[in-house]
Amino acid sequence: MGTREDVYQLLEEKMLKYADYAEVPVIEVDEVVLFEPVPAQGVLRVEHHPHARSELTGDVIYVRRPVVDMLYAAGQELKNLDRSLTLKVVYGFRPLEDQTRIFEAAKDALRGQYPNEPELTEAAHRNVAVPEVAGYPTGGAVAVEILRDEQPVDMGTAVMQADRDAFTFSPFVSREAWEYRQLLRRAMMAAGFAPFDGEWWHFSYGDKEWARYYRQPGALYDQASFADAQKVDPDADLAL
Structure with a gap:
């Protein structure tokens, strides 16, 4: 059996990298670019992660309009698996301006x-996604965790x-x-989200x-x- 470091490296080798996403095209969809706030109602709890504000x-x-419905579907799936569990959303849309700033800082930290340059970009991407392939700036990616009886459960690490x-x-x-991670993954994938297995909390729809x-x-x-994100559905309920 290898060392702990060997296990981490093996897991990381199985994850998709920047090069895997770089050539994925964006196709035209017949959908107005609208973002909606995620309402903390019913099967969902919503609380913005303080360090990612x-x-x-x-x-x-904020997320894309279809993602709101998918989050509710995931929250309901989690309830179907265990009535004491609730899906909590802690992060969504990150403006492209913010993603670019954070990524450039990650590159600067590794430049030495x-x-x-290609190796630097790939290395920085392991910590912060390259802006043109990042999920959060699309409004399709979210960070979520599980509550049991309204209290956070042990997910192995803190979210984010x-x-x-x-x-x-x-x-x-x-x-x-481990079991809570698999429950979360099962509920989110049942709703149509794709998992990113480098971060147990990260799931997305519609991005690369x-x-x-x-x-x-x-x-x-x-x-x-951020200007695009201002195209918020005027009928959306902004009360959180």
């Missing part, structure tokens, strides 16, 4: 280790924590955390990760700036 979006979690034990299939978390995972001809959504 953007000055542009504030405490409101990777003088070759930079730690290799955040890999969905890390064998170094408790059995309880989703297209590549499900072998679709292309992504449905392109990255959007």
